[in-house]
Amino acid sequence: MKARSAGLQAHHEDPVQTRAWCWKVARLDGQVYGFTSVDQDLEIDGVTYVASTGITPYAIDSKADLSVPNMQVNGLLDSTGITEADLVAGLWDGAAVENFEVNFRDLSQGKMNLATGVLGPASAGRVAFQAELRGLMQRLQQPVGEVFTIGCQATLGDARCKVALGPWTVTGAVTTATSARAFTDSTRAEAAAYFTAGLVTWTSGANDGLSMEVRAHATGGVFELALPMPYTIAVGDTYSMVAGCRKRAIEDCKTKFNNLLNFRGHPYVPGNDKVLGNAALGAA
Secondary structure (H helix, E strand, O other): OOOEEEEEEHHHHOOOOOOEEEEEOOOOOOOOOEEEOOOEEEOOEEEEEEOOOEEEEEEOOOOOOOOOOOOEEEEEEOOOOOOHHHHOOOOOOOOEEEEEEEEOOOHHHHEEEEEEEEEOOEEEEEEEEEEEEEEEEEHHHOOOOOOOOOOOOOOOOOOOOOOHHHHHEEEEEEEEEOOEEEEEEOOOOOOOOOOOEEEEEOOOOOOOOOOEEEEEEEOOEEEEEEOOOOOOOOOOOEEEOOOOOOHHHHHHHHHOOOOOHHHHOOOOOOOHHHHHOOOOOOOO
């Protein structure tokens, strides 16, 4: 049963009610937003819940077992709140959400929490957006711990890898823009594949501040990204790029980075192909 104050309970028993749904969204970048389903802004606990986005809630699907409760919400894109640019850039993905109900005529009655969780990937159309609220039980469906893999499980430069990224980071600018996924910096002299599986972070242009993995690097500074950038890559856009690590023990960790001591893979543990393979037949 949902916890609520005596005043809010009495209001729920009233045949004429003035209830409103509210969403408090805390993005991973620290920005906090409030939205409400009523047609007027509400000030609750220091957060302004705006009505201009036209939020439309759907029913919350919640069960007594350990299945994941879900809720979907639609709303209008608003330059002062939820924008297409932020959605495309993934700034709303994984944001913490608190969904609750209030009596918008008497906020002193407090609120009744309906659901908490995180936002799944949000999508945007021409004038509206759609997002799914995933309940806290969603985390129980995620793998916990590590598994045996041939490749290294660390991220280049993290606490387990311990490689200092400074000497492996370069800066440059786009000389030819092919698409939102491909570009060239003709001033680059590194050998082919040096930046393959590396990370490019844009420091100017429409994609300023966004990052993407490098899928392929060819001689002459020709780059192809793993996915298209949200916005067009233009000539003159500057970037910072980290050399690629393809998680291989010898070619990358030992030869390229001289870091075999911190290799986090298990290349010599027999995998499924070895376990399920046929035993070698002895001589007749």
